[in-house]
Amino acid sequence: MKKITTLLLLSLSSYSLQAQSFIQAYKNRADQVSQTNVTNILQDFQNLGVKTTGSAANTNTLNWLKAKYQAMGYTASQITEDPFTFGSNVSSKNLIVTKTGTVYPNIYVIICGHYDTITGPGVSDNGSGTAILLEAARILKDIPTEYSVKFIHFSGEEQGLQGSAHYADNVVFQNNVRQLNIRLVFNIDQVGGKIGNSNTAIKCESDQAGMTSNNAASQAFTQQLANCTTLYSPLQTVMSNAYSSDYVPFEQNGDIITGFYENVRSYNEHTVNDTFANVDPTYVYNVGKAAVGALQHFATASTTQLATEEVQKNHLESVKVYPNPAKDYLNIELPKDVKNFRLEISDMNGRLILNRENETKVNVSGLSSGAYLITVKSDGKTAVRKVIISK
Known part of the structure; x- marks a missing residue:
C-alpha cells in the first residue's frame, strides 16, 4: 500500500x-x-x-x-x-x-x-x-x-x-x-x-x-x-x-x-x-x-x-422522435425555425428503408420489429436518432 x-x-x-x-x-x-x-x-x-x-x-x-x-x-x-x-x-x-x-x-x-x-x-x-x-x-x-x-x-x-x-x-x-x-x-x-x-x-x-x-x-x-x-x-x-x-x-x-x-x-x-x-x-x-x-x-x-x-450548436439537436419504442407511427418534433427537412430511416446495416420530405408523422407500420436509425437533414445540418419498432 x-x-x-x-x-x-x-x-x-x-x-x-x-x-x-x-x-x-x-x-x-x-x-x-x-x-x-x-x-x-x-x-x-x-x-x-x-x-x-x-x-x-x-x-x-x-x-x-x-x-x-x-x-x-x-x-x-x-x-x-x-x-x-x-x-x-x-x-x-x-x-x-x-x-x-x-x-x-x-x-x-x-x-x-x-x-x-x-x-x-x-x-x-x-x-x-x-x-x-x-x-x-x-x-x-x-x-x-x-x-x-x-x-x-x-x-x-x-x-x-x-x-x-x-x-x-x-x-x-x-x-x-x-x-x-x-x-x-x-x-x-x-x-x-x-x-x-x-x-x-x-x-x-x-x-x-x-x-x-x-x-x-x-x-x-x-x-x-x-x-x-x-x-x-x-x-x-x-x-x-x-x-x-x-x-x-x-x-x-x-x-x-x-x-x-x-x-x-x-x-x-x-x-x-x-x-x-x-x-x-x-x-x-x-x-x-x-x-x-x-x-x-x-x-x-x-x-x-x-x-x-x-455557444453555437447544431439547431437540429433538439429534434424529438417519439414514441420510442413505436408501433405504427413516428412523430417528428422539430425546432420552430426548421421549415424544410428530409427524413431517412435506415436499418442497422445502413440500408435505406424509407425517406420522406417535410412529414412530421411517418407511417412505419410496414417495418419489421427491430432497431432503426432516423436521420433528419435540414440546411446542411444532420441529427440522428435510434428508435425501436416493436409490433
Whole structure:
C-alpha cells in the first residue's frame, strides 16, 4: 500500500470547503454534447468488433481513438500511450490525452473509461463511457481549466483492471514514489442503458471500501457529482458504491475516486447482446451532459463564455422522435425555425428503408420489429436518432 502524499492530505482537508452553484457557462457547454455525435460514436464502436485485450480489433480501436483526438486538434505532445503486458505475453496500451491547467498544471483531474471488451462489441460496456470521454474532450479542448485534465482510455479492464493497475502503479507511482498528484479520478463505465428501461437516473459511485482514509473525500466529491448531474442534465441521481472498475487501483493507492454507472442495469454486458441495437443513445447523451458539467466543476473551468462560437450548436439537436419504442407511427418534433427537412430511416446495416420530405408523422407500420436509425437533414445540418419498432 502506498503512502498518501502531503498534497493529497491537503486535498482531503479542503475538499469540503468548495461551494457549488449553477454556472451558466457550464450549462451552455454541457448542452453542446451532441446526440448525433454520441450515436455515431456508438455505431463506430460497434463496427470495430470484439476488442479483446491484445487483439487486432483492440489495437484498431486504440488507433481510432488517437485519430479522433488528432481530428479535434490535440497535439502529439498531448497524446501519449502507456504500453503494458500481462499473463502469457498479452500486450495492449492505455491512451492518455492531457489538457494542461492554468493555475495548477501539476495537479490532475482524471476522467477515464475502458475501451476493451469481451465476447461482444461492448457498446454499453464500455462504448458508452468512451463516447462521453470523446465528447467531453471535444467540448472542453479550448476551455481554460485551473486543474489539468487527463482523458484516459484504459485497456485490459475486462481481464482484471490490467491497464488501470499498470498506470496507477507504474506512471502515477514509480518505485512506490508518487509522480503525479491527482485531485480526483472520475470513472465512467457502462452507462448505455436499454430502450424500454426507465433511463431517468444515474448511479453516482463513491468509495466505501479498501482504504478508509480517502472514503470521506470520495463521498464528498460524489455528492458534488450528484449535484452537477441535477444542475446540468435532466437525470435524477442514485448514490451507490464503487465496484470493480478502473478507479479501484487508484483507490488502493490512496487517491480519491467517483464514477457513473447505469441505474437500471441492462445485463447485456459481457455478452453478444451488448450491441448498438440494445443501448439507449439518449441515455448516453444525458449522462454525457452530466459528465461535462461535473468535469468543469472538478477541474474549475472558466465561468465566462470565451467566444460566440462557443455557444453555437447544431439547431437540429433538439429534434424529438417519439414514441420510442413505436408501433405504427413516428412523430417528428422539430425546432420552430426548421421549415424544410428530409427524413431517412435506415436499418442497422445502413440500408435505406424509407425517406420522406417535410412529414412530421411517418407511417412505419410496414417495418419489421427491430432497431432503426432516423436521420433528419435540414440546411446542411444532420441529427440522428435510434428508435425501436416493436409490433
